Amino acid sequence: MDSLSAAPLAPTKPxxxxxxxxxxxxxxxxxxxxxxxxxxxxxxxxxxxxxxxMHVPAADGIFHAKGARLVLxxxxxxxxxxGNFPGNPLRAGLPTIQGVVVLCDGADGSVLAVMDxxxxxxxxxxxxxxxxxxxxxxxxxxxxxVCGCGEQGRAQLAALTRVTxxxxxxxxxxxxxxxxxxARDMSEKSQLEVxxxxxxxxxxxxSHIVVxxxxxxxxxxxxxxxxxxxxxxxxxxxSAEKNELAPEVLASAKIVVDLLGQAATMGDLHHxxxxxxxxxxxxxxxxxxxxxxxxxxxxxxxxxxxxxxxxTAIQDVASAVWILQRAKAQKTGLSINFGAL
Numbered sequence: 001m002d003s004l005s006a007a008p009l010a011p012t013k014p015x016x017x018x019x020x021x022x023x024x025x026x027x028x029x030x031x032x033x034x035x036x037x038x039x040x041x042x043x044x045x046x047x048x049x050x051x052x053x054m055h056v057p058a059a060d061g062i063f064h065a066k067g068a069r070l071v072l073x074x075x076x077x078x079x080x081x082x083g084n085f086p087g088n089p090l091r092a093g094l095p096t097i098q099g100v101v102v103l104c105d106g107a108d109g110s111v112l113a114v115m116d117x118x119x120x121x122x123x124x125x126x127x128x129x130x131x132x133x134x135x136x137x138x139x140x141x142x143x144x145x146v147c148g149c150g151e152q153g154r155a156q157l158a159a160l161t162r163v164t165x166x167x168x169x170x171x172x173x174x175x176x177x178x179x180x181x182x183a184r185d186m187s188e189k190s191q192l193e194v195x196x197x198x199x200x201x202x203x204x205x206x207s208h209i210v211v212x213x214x215x216x217x218x219x220x221x222x223x224x225x226x227x228x229x230x231x232x233x234x235x236x237x238x239s240a241e242k243n244e245l246a247p248e249v250l251a252s253a254k255i256v257v258d259l260l261g262q263a264a265t266m267g268d269l270h271h272x273x274x275x276x277x278x279x280x281x282x283x284x285x286x287x288x289x290x291x292x293x294x295x296x297x298x299x300x301x302x303x304x305x306x307x308x309x310x311x312t313a314i315q316d317v318a319s320a321v322w323i324l325q326r327a328k329a330q331k332t333g334l335s336i337n338f339g340a341l
Contacts, residue, residue, distance in 0.1 A: 015111045023116060027323060043314055047072075069106055098117070124153035141166060142165060148211075255269065258287050269308045
């Protein structure tokens, strides 16, 4: 008999299963902000490894697999698999993004938790924008233009209200009915004045903060649509095919990215590089450098600053650790043992 097959099987640790409802009850926007900041600070000190994402094309969408190792109280590894199907809401009544985050013990490989990824992706992306705005937006910013009124646009506005003094938001979407619903709902939830518009240029020129959270493959934001001193959070281009900002926007702005290697291959920066408008040496900083003070944030009120947010697994693993800790403390979720015989 083979000696390996005859050896007794060691027990495995239990795994916690957490639904979107579970996660939404455990984490506030401020919790995501703290988690994401901790992740980027760890990256700045060399306590994170985050390889480039893997992309698997599908007929009507794409799958992304993103993973990272983060050392906090102990090493953790998380891998997120998301399906991104922009036609889902109209075609099938399903979310655009669906998937799971698998959080593991980085010391022994145990699967600690399997979590719904919808809530995490929405909130951690918005938290990164809010974190960047803390350092890069004008402190007197009062108006936000939200371009793209889906779930991510809602999360972005909610997060930005936590770190800015904004009093007014202008919502724009190719589907104006969606923009009107956004304005109605977010006016009630945020206690801001939120209005819908069909005039994109007027909205962006009037705003100190511009968020692009669309599925665009053709850039729609050009340099003449931006006022001096604007902070632009480009969050929609999470694959090499997507593009929201014209290359001229990045060429004329201070550029900060979440991860340079990632943004250069799949963000709006990627398209600006391909167009010959900028090179990687034109990038001012990664966000982590700004957070820890290695690079300056905003240094003049009239600077136009672009934050190219491609969405990194650093945000996923940090958020997942926070969620797991709260779930254990509150005894939330379903515990199973994948390795039980």
